[in-house]
Amino acid sequence: MNPETLRGYALRAAVEDVLYDYAAALDEGALERWPFFFTAGALYEVVSRENEERGLPLALVRCEGRGMMIDRATALKEVLFYSPRTYRHFISNVRPVWRSEERIEAVSNFVLLQTLVERETTVLVAGQYRDTLVVEDGKLLFGGKRCIYDTTMIPNTVVYPL
Amino acid sequence: MTKQPMRVWPAEGASRAPYWIYDDPEVFRVEQERIFGQSWCYVGLAAEVPEPGRFQRSHVGDRSVILVRDKEGKINVLENRCAHRGMEFCRASAGKATRFLCPYHQWTFDLEGNLCGVPFKRGIHGEGGMPDDFDLADHPLRKLRVTNHNGAVFASYAEEPEPFERYLADPMRAYFDRVFDGRPLRVLGYMRQRIPCNWKLILENTKDPYHATLLHSFLVTFGLFRADQKSEVRLDPSGRHAALVSRHGGRQLTVAASEMASYKSDYTLQDRRLLDMQAEFHDGVGVVMMTLFPNLILHQQGNSLATRHIVPRGPDSTELSWTFFGYEDDDEALSTRRLRQANLFGPAGLVSLDDGEALKATQEGLRNARDACAVVEMGGRDREDANVMVTETALRAFFHHYMHVMGFVRAEDER
Structure with missing residues (x-):
């Protein structure tokens, strides 16, 4: 995969495949698979649009590399207390471009719906993914992912990764 | 009409907390008055408004206030409610301003909360306008008492709040x-x-x-x-x-x-x-x-x-x-x-x-x-x-x- 062989709709389809597989893994609750959508050194950040616009560095979630992602996934699966819930990702408006011979940058929109026990389904957060994708062993992986959420007031908690 | 009986705390006192304190709207209303309307309350950090003109929206209880640094460098805390019709005029969460303009009728306030302009105060062609005895000085924004303690800013709605040294x-x-x-x-x-x-x-x-x-x-x-x-x-x-x-x-x-x-x-x-x-x-x-x-x-x-x-x-x-x-x-x-x-x-x-x-x-x-x-x-x-x-x-x-x-x-x- 390089800028010559992967272009136009094919490029978009390839990036969409990664995003949709990523969303499917999270929606199925397969947290243990989540870190392996990333390169070992990838930076995963969930950042409020407020902080982003004001140039403030704080992230809601900041995993510097796959190790920290595995730690978060394990904590969520085995250690933390939270009420059972279902998350469902909707990803659209995917716009990828090659930034170099090896690196794709892709922005897309996301909406995350949350369903709790005995409750109606509600929007938890909405925002934009700003992703970097690289080819590793013939597969596209996230070399970095910034999830910029628009939501100024989070409805209580964000449990699973965006 | 009989007055609703005042709620009574369990006889054990402070080793019990009756659950009505957490969901009774009347208790909530009284708290806004007696607690948030009186006490010193945290409103923000001085570092959020580092220079004159910088402002930041905040709250005291459930009331919207603005933390703003004025031209002299002093931090003021003003209620975010126009003195005219009550509009919550400051809509941005933070920013920089030389004055506050209420969008509704464009009443203008300086960074200390004083009313400094009312459009058509004298009317048009001698018609309309405010009464002759209308004085801008009588209609400032509500100004809270403010203490900046080493960069942490507290405000109080009380006219004469408890001395801050006693509060903290x-x-x-x-x-x-x-x-x-x-x-x-x-x-x-x-x-x-x-x-x-x-x-x-x-x-x-x-x-x-x-x-x-x-x-x-x-x-x-x-x-x-x-x-x-x-x-x-x-x-x-x-x-x-x-x-x-x-x-x-x-x-x-x-x-x-x-x-x-x-x-x-x-x-x-x-x-x-x-x-x-x-x-x-x-x-x-x-x-x-x-x-x-x-x-x-x-x-x-x-x-x-x-x-x-x-x-x-x-x-x-x-x-x-x-x-x-x-x-x-x-x-x-x-x-x-x-x-x-x-x-x-x-x-x-x-x-x-x-x-x-x-x-x-x-x-x-x-x-x-x-x-x-x-x-x-x-x-x-x-x-x-x-x-x-x-x-x-x-x-x-x-x-x-x-x-x-x-x-x-x-x-x-x-x-």
């Missing part, structure tokens, strides 16, 4: 000044969440080290906050403020740890950097959790520093705004530690996530259980300082103060 007196002041020591601060960013619970539950949660040793298995597992560590609960003489102090211990299985169902001895971190804390305070204390009545939690957990600003929105809805900060002279390594350790806190925090979930479930549990009450007897029934974590002494001190401020009497005193 030792030993609380010493704990507060440990973090707010006068060094210039640098804001790192915000987290904001709406927790569907009463505001007091959030404050109480941080006065309760007992739960932290059990609910927060992440802290427990990694020895960040554990029942068997050297720890203290320090109270303000009035009972309203508290400081929970703990020293980090290593990870070792003790008798105490074995009593915690949440202790996971086989869980190890892949990346230890998350908990790689740098000693930065001379006293070596790993955690100081402070509650300043009625609306501030100040946390120092390792290298993570934040104010948590409590904004009550209704009996069962509270906004919590977290402002993470460091010092202007932090080097990059320390800044990175602060940003990394923020993973533990806020709405997605490996520790605070538990709190949001537990508080929501607590509010759901006590809803419409107005004849029942919480039992608060861990560590005894008194409200003295303690040198142990498994105590609810700070809760009893809080309820004692709360009853006094709200004018609630115990069942036996009523007879």
Whole structure:
């Protein structure tokens, strides 16, 4: 995969495949698979649009590399207390471009719906993914992912990764 | 018409908390008046408005206010409500202004809150206009009393609030000044969440080290906050403020740890950097959790520093705004530690996530259980300082103060 062989709709389809597989893994609750959508050194950040616009560095979630992602996934699966819930990702408006011979940058929109026990389904957060994708062993992986959420007031908690 | 009988507190006093204090709209209304309408309340950091003209929206109770630095460099706190028709005129969360213009009828206020312009004050062609005796000086924005204590800004709606030195007196002041020591601060960013619970539950949660040793298995597992560590609960003489102090211990299985169902001895971190804390305070204390009545939690957990600003929105809805900060002279390594350790806190925090979930479930549990009450007897029934974590002494001190401020009497005193 390089800028010559992967272009136009094919490029978009390839990036969409990664995003949709990523969303499917999270929606199925397969947290243990989540870190392996990333390169070992990838930076995963969930950042409020407020902080982003004001140039403030704080992230809601900041995993510097796959190790920290595995730690978060394990904590969520085995250690933390939270009420059972279902998350469902909707990803659209995917716009990828090659930034170099090896690196794709892709922005897309996301909406995350949350369903709790005995409750109606509600929007938890909405925002934009700003992703970097690289080819590793013939597969596209996230070399970095910034999830910029628009939501100024989070409805209580964000449990699973965006 | 008969007056509704005043609610009566259980005869046991401060070792009980009746559930009606958490979901009765009338109690909420009276709290806005007697607590948030009177007390000093945290509104923000001076570092959020670093130069003249910079403003930041904030709240006192559920009322919107603006924190603004005026031309002289003084910080003012003004109610965000136009003196004309009541519009909440400041719509941006933060920014820079030379004056405030209400969009509705363009009444204009300076940065001290004085009315300085009213369009068509003299009418048009001699018709209309304000009465001749209308004086701009009579219609300022509501100005709150303000104290800037080493960069932490407090405001009060009271005409003559309690002297700030008495509000924040030792030993609380010493704990507060440990973090707010006068060094210039640098804001790192915000987290904001709406927790569907009463505001007091959030404050109480941080006065309760007992739960932290059990609910927060992440802290427990990694020895960040554990029942068997050297720890203290320090109270303000009035009972309203508290400081929970703990020293980090290593990870070792003790008798105490074995009593915690949440202790996971086989869980190890892949990346230890998350908990790689740098000693930065001379006293070596790993955690100081402070509650300043009625609306501030100040946390120092390792290298993570934040104010948590409590904004009550209704009996069962509270906004919590977290402002993470460091010092202007932090080097990059320390800044990175602060940003990394923020993973533990806020709405997605490996520790605070538990709190949001537990508080929501607590509010759901006590809803419409107005004849029942919480039992608060861990560590005894008194409200003295303690040198142990498994105590609810700070809760009893809080309820004692709360009853006094709200004018609630115990069942036996009523007879």
